[in-house]
Amino acid sequence: MSWYYRDIRSQQIGPVDDAAFAGLVRSGTVAGVTPVWRSGMAAWQPYQEIWAVSAAAESARSAEAWQLGGGDASAAATTTTTPVVALTAADVLAHLAYCSECGRSAAPEELAPIWGRRVCPSCKPFTLQRLREGLLRQLTAFRYAGFWIRVGAATLDYFIKLPVQFVVGLIAGVLLPVLMMRGGVNLGSPDYTRAQLLLNVGLQLFSFGFELGYATFFTGKFGGTPGKLICGLRVIRSDGAKLTYRRAALRAVAKLLNSFTLGLSYLIVAVDPERRGLHDFLCDTRVIYK
Secondary structure, three states: OOOEEOOOOOOEEEEEHHHHHHHHHOOOOOOOEEEEEOOOOOOOOOOHHHHHHHHHHHHHHHHHHHHHHHHHHHHHHHHOOOOOOOOOOOHHHHHEEOOOOOEEEOOOOEEEEOOOOEEEOHHHHHHHHHHHHHOOOOOOOOOEHHHHHHHHHHHHHHHHHHHHHHHHHHHHHHHHHHHHHOOOOOOOOHHHHHHHHHHHHHHHHHHHHEEEEEEHHHHHHHHHHHHHOOOOEEEEEEEOEEHHHHHHHHHHHHHHHHHHHHHHHHHHHHHOOOOOOOOHHOOOEEEEEE
């Protein structure tokens, strides 16, 4: 069986046979989130999904063989019955945790957090050694988005959102005087001034809500805002998983904290090895090239 995989630069490598592929897995070249493909697969998939389904199918075959053998280990070892396993990758991944380095499943409590990764006991010494040597980035299949490309994506998002906010503000600004005059309120009166203040507060609340909804919906649904997607970026968890709507909403709220630092916290992106901002640190997210 010939395998293909993509490296850190998303370049396709292969074909490699089963033995060579197993060696790549042992060396960490092919890790949990490395895209892999072989003949018969409909599309590229992360290695951890392929391994998970394979392990689940093997477990199911062993369990049925044990039952057919009446609990006899020798019968279970010699049976060739292969049951139909109604499992999908999503079903398996929903109940398993994975080592970010080797891709093998483990109990969540067995995985140690190391520099934004979840590492099994077998990989922990090797990962710590690589960390001490400053070579840990070579183990990841991600290509992190830098400071300027993210500035460009944020600028695109600003201009995409601007028409909506402008139209809402324009309509509100035109309607207020009309409604106040119809109500018999003088435009220079204290009542009109209070109405203007309330309108400004309402527009600010709308702006915050629109910002949060925009980021939450697009990031949770498509993996990134339109600006990021246009720039070829997406947002993921540290283990490569897609963000849920809940985590996307938390990330959107965390981005508001940057305003309290006058935007200076965005500079962290320029110096962090994985190009994380303050909101990425708080929500365990990464921005990578697709």
